[in-house]
Amino acid sequence: MRALLSARWVTLGVLCLVIAALPLVFPSSYYYRVAALVWISAIAAVGLNILMGYAGQVSLGHAGFLGIGAYAVAIGPARFGLNSWLCILLGALLSAALAWLVGRTILRLRGHYLAIATLGFGFLIALVLANEARWTGGPDGTPVARVSVAGFRLAGPVTWYWLSGALLALGTALALNLEDSSVGRALRALHDSEIAAALAGIDVARCKLWAFIIAAVYASVAGSMLALFDGFVTPDVASFLRSIDLVAMVVVGGIGSSAGSILGAGLLVTLPQFLTVFAEYEQIALGLIIMLVMIFLRRGIVPTAQQLFAPRRR
Amino acid sequence: MTLLVAENVGIRFGGVRAVENVSFAVQAGHIFSIIGPNGAGKTTLFNVLSGIYRPDSGRVLLAGEDVTGMPPHRLAAKGIARTFQNLQIFYGMTVVENVMVGRHLREDRRIVPSMLGLPSAARQNRATRQKAREILAFVGLGDPADEPAGSLPYGALRRLEIARALALEPRLLLLDEPAAGCNPVETAELGELVRSIVRQGVTIMLVEHDMRFVMQISDRLLVLDGGRTLAEGSAAALRQNPEVIAAYLGRHGAREANPALS
Ligand SMILES: Nc1ncnc2c1ncn2[C@@H]1O[C@H](COP(=O)(O)OP(=O)(O)OP(=O)(O)O)[C@@H](O)[C@H]1O
Ligand SMILES: [Mg+2]
Numbered sequence: 001m002r003a004l005l006s007a008r009w010v011t012l013g014v015l016c017l018v019i020a021a022l023p024l025v026f027p028s029s030y031y032y033r034v035a036a037l038v039w040i041s042a043i044a045a046v047g048l049n050i051l052m053g054y055a056g057q058v059s060l061g062h063a064g065f066l067g068i069g070a071y072a073v074a075i076g077p078a079r080f081g082l083n084s085w086l087c088i089l090l091g092a093l094l095s096a097a098l099a100w101l102v103g104r105t106i107l108r109l110r111g112h113y114l115a116i117a118t119l120g121f122g123f124l125i126a127l128v129l130a131n132e133a134r135w136t137g138g139p140d141g142t143p144v145a146r147v148s149v150a151g152f153r154l155a156g157p158v159t160w161y162w163l164s165g166a167l168l169a170l171g172t173a174l175a176l177n178l179e180d181s182s183v184g185r186a187l188r189a190l191h192d193s194e195i196a197a198a199l200a201g202i203d204v205a206r207c208k209l210w211a212f213i214i215a216a217v218y219a220s221v222a223g224s225m226l227a228l229f230d231g232f233v234t235p236d237v238a239s240f241l242r243s244i245d246l247v248a249m250v251v252v253g254g255i256g257s258s259a260g261s262i263l264g265a266g267l268l269v270t271l272p273q274f275l276t277v278f279a280e281y282e283q284i285a286l287g288l289i290i291m292l293v294m295i296f297l298r299r300g301i302v303p304t305a306q307q308l309f310a311p312r313r314r
Numbered sequence: 315m316t317l318l319v320a321e322n323v324g325i326r327f328g329g330v331r332a333v334e335n336v337s338f339a340v341q342a343g344h345i346f347s348i349i350g351p352n353g354a355g356k357t358t359l360f361n362v363l364s365g366i367y368r369p370d371s372g373r374v375l376l377a378g379e380d381v382t383g384m385p386p387h388r389l390a391a392k393g394i395a396r397t398f399q400n401l402q403i404f405y406g407m408t409v410v411e412n413v414m415v416g417r418h419l420r421e422d423r424r425i426v427p428s429m430l431g432l433p434s435a436a437r438q439n440r441a442t443r444q445k446a447r448e449i450l451a452f453v454g455l456g457d458p459a460d461e462p463a464g465s466l467p468y469g470a471l472r473r474l475e476i477a478r479a480l481a482l483e484p485r486l487l488l489l490d491e492p493a494a495g496c497n498p499v500e501t502a503e504l505g506e507l508v509r510s511i512v513r514q515g516v517t518i519m520l521v522e523h524d525m526r527f528v529m530q531i532s533d534r535l536l537v538l539d540g541g542r543t544l545a546e547g548s549a550a551a552l553r554q555n556p557e558v559i560a561a562y563l564g565r566h567g568a569r570e571a572n573p574a575l576s
Contacts, residue, residue, distance in 0.1 A: 174429040181428035181435055182421035182442075189404045189415045196402035199364055201390035201419035201482060210425060256406070 008176045011259045015172055019165035023158075032157035034270060039164035040225045042265035043171045045249040046258050047218020050175055052247070053256035054184060055211040056191035057107070058115040061122020062246050065095045065216045067129055067238025069223030070144075074233050075135055077145040084147040088224040092217045099216035100209065107208040114212075122243050129235035141234030144227045160229045167225065168262070171218060175258050178214075187211055188256075219246070252293050254300025263301055315377075317342040317517050318363070318486060323372035325362055332358040334541045335372070340486070340519060340534075345512060347520040347528045350538035356521040357399055359538070360488050363519070364396045365389040376486070391419055393485035397475035397492060399521070403463050410459040412474055413446035416481025446481060453477045453507060469500050473507075480511065487511065488519045493527055501527055529553070 022035060044066060051057050072091025076082040082090070098121075106117040130139045147154050154163065178184045186207045190197035198204050227233040236242070245268055253264025271289060275282045297304040318340040325333050333355040340346040348356045361367045363374060365386035373382045376392055384392070395416075404412050421442060422428075427435050450459050453473045458466060466474060472492055479487055489508070493501045501524060508531060512518055522528040528535070529549045537544040537558055545558045552558050 173431070177431035177435070178425075178429045180439060181431075182418060182423050182438070183425055183428050185407070185411060185415050186418055186423075188406055188411075192404040192406050193402040195366060195386070196398065196404065196478075197415070198366075198386035199390055199394075199396055200416050200478065201387050202415070203387045214425070214429075 008180065011176060012169065012173055015259070015262065016169055019169065023161070029157050032161040034273060036157055036160040036164045036229060037226075038266045038269045039161070039168040040222050040229065041246075041249065041269050042262040043164070043168050043225065044219045044222035044246055045253070045261035045265045046168070046171050046175050047215045047222070048246050049250045049256065049258060049261040050178065050187070050218070051211045051215035052250050053261070054179065054187040054191065055208055057208055057211065058112070058247070059118040059212070059215065059243075060115050060247065061118035061120065061125070061240075061243050062215065062219050063238045063240070063242035064118075064122040064125035065099070065219035066223035066226065066242060066246075067125050067235070068095045068098070069220030069225075070227035070233045070237045071129060071136055071142075071223075072220070073224045073227050074142050074144045078142070079135070084145060084228065088221060091224050092220045095216040095220035096213050099213045103209045103212040107212065108205045114208075119240075119243075122238065122240060126235050126238040126240070129238055136235070139235060141232055141236075144231050144233055146231060147228055154228075155231075160225075164225055164229070167221070171221075172258050172262070179258075183207065183210065248290055252290055252300060254302035254304065257300065257302040257306075260300050260302035315342045316340070317377060318519075319373075319375040320359075320363070321373045321375070323359070323362055323369045323374065325358060325367055325369045325371075331541050333362065333369075333538075336536075336538070336541075336543050337372075338536050338543075338546055340517060342485075342517050343512065343515065344533040345508065345518045345520060345531055347522060347532035347535045348538060349522065349525075349528060349535055350544070353540075354538040355541040356538055357490055358541075360396060360490055360519075360521065364394055364488060390482060390484075393482075394488070395479035395482040395484035395486070396488035397472070397479055397490055399490040399494065401471050401475060403471055403474065405462075405464045407463055408460050409455060409463050409466065409474060410443060410446050410450060412463050413449055413477045413481050414442050416449075416478040417442045417445060419482065446477075449477045449480050450474075452510075453480070454503070468495050472496070472504075476507070476511075480516075484516060486517045486519065488521075490521045491523065492520070493522055493524050505531055 023032070026032060044062070048059065048062055051059055069088070069091040072094065073084050073087045076087030076090060077084050102117060102121050106113050129136050136142060186197065186202045189200065190202060190204050190207060194204050223237060226237065249264035249268045250261050252267060253262065254260030271286055272282060275285045278285045293301065316339050320336060320338050323333060323336045324331070336359065348359060350356055358367065362369045365384050368383040373380055375381065376394065381389060381392060404415060422438055447456070447459055450456050453476055455470060455473055455477060463474065476489070476492065493504050496504060505527060508518060520528065520532065532549055534546065534548055535552055536546045537552065545552055545555050
């Protein structure tokens with residue numbers, strides 16, 4: 001118990017420390033911007049890890065929920081005069097409802113049905129966002145109204161750095177709490193053996209559905225943050241490549257580990273910035289790095305490191 | 315009192331009649347064993363009783379209630395627990411967490427308190443862990459509780475499955491070849507464990523190939539062959555049954571089951 005408890009606090013403590021200390025080494029506000037993007041992506045990745053890492057189910061269309069969250073804060077205030085914060089909530093609710101609808105039937109089936117169904121779902125959302133130009137501005141995108149708190153306009157990378165960092169810390173705390181709870185154990189159990197989990201009294205289909213809904217809400221909130229931060233949103237937010245990016249973050253960092261998902265988000269967001277020197281070979285270099293990580297650190301970066309540095313038993 | 319009744323249970327896979335027209339009744343507090351050669355349908359019968367398969371014909375009654383075709387998690391809630399011939403361990407978890415999973419139905423399973431990490435959730439975790447440790451100590455796995463489950467040797471994994479099943483506080487425990495891969499000493503210890511589980515008021519159904527073990531421990535036995543019932547009765551009655559001796563026990567088996575013959 002001590003081990004698990006301390007692991008939870010170590011992860012959270014290190015995360016808060018990194019968020020607090022990182023600005024000390026930032027030479028310019030550009031770095032705040034990149035870091036804020038990392039935190040926002042990490043929110044989605046930590047959520048997706050609940051589905052993929054805990055429950056062992058794959059979603060290949062998770063950017064669809066990013067898109068719903070993003071367009072909720074774009075359309076709600078502009079078309080209906082709704083408060084932006086309220087729209088984050090509404091987007092999350094809509095995402096949860098859609099996840100429930102998609103997941104309800106699919107998750108009863110075993111195997112890779114969810115991956116395929118979510119793939120279709122992601123394409124569908126991207127398609128709707130691009131084609132319903134009257135509402136979404138079409139492929140060119142649409143501006144997103146800035147938010148304010150008590151008359152103070154939230155703009156600029158520094159503000160968003162702290163805001164998204166705080167939200168990531170909160171999201172991580174919730175995910176870590178879940179991991180060491182009755183439901184979290186149920187998810188991790190059905191990952192290893194659905195039959196044994198069911199015979200332990202776990203409603204496997206229902207638990208998977210919860211994981212999918214939670215992951216959808218995380219992604220939706222991250223999408224809202226992204227749109228509010230950028231002040232503009234295009235259907236690209238829900239693209240297939242985005243979905244693959246999210247999966248890569250979870251897998252490269254180490255599936256099942258929240259810390260790994262955050263690290264994965266950091267790598268997947270920052271590496272392209274460094275790799276711009278490779279110009280048109282940027283994508284190839286990125287793919288190569290991911291491949292190397294997966295070949296040499298098969299379980300992902302964080303679990304492999306933990307195994308290396310863990311005190312040897314017996 | 316009769317705890318479990320199977321009435322004309324049958325199930326087939328394609329052309330294979332894995333279980334055909336099998337009926338029996340298990341008295342509460344008994345050890346009821348199912349024996350039979352490989353492929354006789356013993357595990358398939360367990361899969362029907364625990365809700366993994368829905369039978370094509372027949373009924374299953376638990377304490378008088380028709381539970382035929384009920385999904386496994388609901389049967390678990392009704393008090394049926396089991397272990398697996400081919401181990402189904404949660405390898406991504408520690409030993410004690412494996413058993414904690416067995417407490418699922420006794421826990422508050424709401425999402426929001428779990429995610430918020432409320433004091434009630436922490437309290438519940440402590441209580442569940444405490445109970446799981448007690449059960450592990452009961453099956454003789456007290457020491458490696460915090461090790462990864464995968465670090466346990468094979469025999470210990472079989473005990474871990476029993477511990478996980480006991481965590482459910484079942485009325486009926488199905489054990490599928492718990493002594494497989496055990497040496498004689500371990501088998502004897504297992505016998506002791508099974509008896510002490512029965513003393514706690516749990517009814518046991520046992521599938522086992524070790525004749526000496528199963529004949530000693532069982533109150534009643536069902537002999538399956540090719541999915542059909544060959545015989546049913548007490549160990550003493552089966553030892554005298556010429557059909558059983560001829561078709562299944564054979565000379566060697568008969569000697570093992572009945573030392574007086576050799
Ligand atoms: N899911 C399935 N699909 C097809 N055939 C099956 C399935 N499950 C069991 N069978 C078949 O049913 C028959 C009975 O198998 P079962 O596993 O119940 O035997 P068993 O008595 O447990 O044997 P063992 O002593 O080897 O464990 C076998 O012929 C097996 O091939
Ligand atoms: Mg079997």
